[in-house]
Amino acid sequence: MTSRQNHHRVRAERGIPEATVARLPVYLRALTGLQDRGVATVSSEELAAAAGVNSAKLRKDLSHLGSYGTRGVGYEVEYLVYQISRELGLTQDWVVAIIGVGNLGRALAGYGGFASRGFRVAGLLDADESIVGQEISGMTVEHIDRLEDIIAGHGVSIAVIATPAGAAQGVCDRVVAAGVTSVLNFAPVVLSVPDGVDVRKVDLSIELQILAFHEQRKAGGPGDYDPVAGGGAPPGATQYVEA
Amino acid sequence: MTSRQNHHRVRAERGIPEATVARLPVYLRALTGLQDRGVATVSSEELAAAAGVNSAKLRKDLSHLGSYGTRGVGYEVEYLVYQISRELGLTQDWVVAIIGVGNLGRALAGYGGFASRGFRVAGLLDADESIVGQEISGMTVEHIDRLEDIIAGHGVSIAVIATPAGAAQGVCDRVVAAGVTSVLNFAPVVLSVPDGVDVRKVDLSIELQILAFHEQRKAGGPGDYDPVAGGGAPPGATQYVEA
DNA sequence: GCGACTTTGTGCGCGTATTCACAAAGGCTT
């Protein structure tokens, strides 16, 4: 049976709730920011403010990792950074392959956030002969035919799919067959994968549509037209985020 | 008061659950795919499969929009496309400005998914003098100084922030002051905005970290214990640098 | 026109997530 993009996975014995896992990277970023500013300890209230969450939620999230705070004082920044990094698996390197070197693939290849957090790009692959061989961000684009070689050879464990929609499922099947169990999908399709494979999806178009929905509602509900709804203070407006 | 990205639904009278709103674009995409293949009607089971969700969930989601199905038959594709489009506010055009024309901004500017769904890019803006004036995807990059002019002049209602982290909050404050109430943020920071402004965040690095977490667990738990598990000694652990 | 069949729409129970509010725990001052 093929499972679909279901992020509400079963808890393991160690059981960190999925919602918590999704917030840990945010805390981590806030913490490294504090670290850079030389802050040694931080209270849950301060850190929660920096991360944009409720402080009780932050404390409960951190409590799932263990008791790393000191009552009356707060959390030691450096130690917390280490604990969260370890929990997220960032104390080791992860090897990534980017498949599809169009506009987006190029942007991803040049994204600094990869290397800085322990993600190493082992290869850029594309099916287009005119792109293969090009040098991008210091890497040479390989032909998609070499997909299996590269995955096996470099020990790729995360595949980033940035192909056109039509090619995505086929590529996904191949990377999964080659042993990859984590996929980050930028193509606007729902990927089917076997159980045990994680897929996360990033979709610009969907995000815009969700924004449009709320924007429309601020402007007066479905059917009403007024895209230039700026300025005003919408009553009972909503706040969202999250990805 | 400045609310951050914690969020909670303040249900309006019309009250479509946020979880449902987030799925509507997925259904819409599946439906247009069916439409292209000439399918006239579809059952909840089929559509759910195409969208990668449970069929009961699909039916419940659609029931929030009204009763657009026929028992014993299914849903008329064309009609459903229209209803969802209308609910999402896609029957009107939304004017978008992209701020920050680096690798990512360029990719976004060239992204076909904009126009196809009623999102019109009214401007590309950047602070870098060497980029201003360049022609990208048929548009000329404007200087960030013209931000307010462009927002007002074109009736921009959605701002896409693709700047470096350090510049994001400042840009956000400016677009909000200029009347924009919907922001799509690609910068790796938590933006603070006044109530009534929606922020959605897309963060590659966070997605990768979540995948890493699950990948690590599959590999045998957050172990790989470091002998130096001591308190203040974050060993040669990964060093984090803000992108 | 009628019965069998298909598919929707939804009531209900369950598990997860969020938030409040407070007792327990530790540091700091005197």
Place this chain on the structure above:
DNA sequence: AAGCCTTTGTGAATACGCGCACAAAGTCGC
């Protein structure tokens, strides 16, 4: 050493989302 003050960690209440399972509703064949 004792008491005060701050902040953590968590019990409990609430809200939310999911999916099963089924009755209601409509179609289709005869």
